[in-house]
Amino acid sequence: MAVAELGVVVLDCPDPRALAGFYAEVLGGSVEGEGDWVDLKLPDGRALAFQAAPGFVPPRWPSPEHSQQFHLDLDVPDLDEAEKAVLALGARPLDTEDRTRGFRVYADPAGHPFCLCAA
Structure with a gap:
């Protein structure tokens, strides 16, 4: 028995609307919201969320x-x-x-x- 189910994957970033727009162009869907939290509703019903993170430092790969x-x-x-x-x-x-x-x-x-x- 599962304790929880996955809600949404959230990406921290400096500009939530801009990053949601990037992924909307890549994956399709519609960008919803303004400010510190923006959702990308995907065509299949799933979603990604983008959250403003002051002082965001991107990971380095590898x-x-x-x-x-x-x-x-x-x-x-x-x-x-x-x-x-x-x-x-x-x-x-x-x-x-x-x-x-x-x-x-x-x-x-x-x-x-x-x-x-x-x-």
Whole structure:
């Protein structure tokens, strides 16, 4: 028997509306809210939330001293096309050199690592 069920994944960031907008372009959905808390309602009913974090310091990848703490795996049908799209939206590559793997690692505009994964 479970004690709880997952509510929403919340990403700390300096600008919740801007980061929610980035993920809305990547995943679809609608951005709701203003100020220190913004929700991204995804087309399948799930959600991501974004919370203002004064003094936010992004994780460094890879770095044992500045752990990433978590990351999102985003399944895509075509890694090359998805890569072009996320880079155009403001992501930056962290580990994309090995094109034989089924994933590539990027940072969102606030510095959170995420992976594009071959679906």
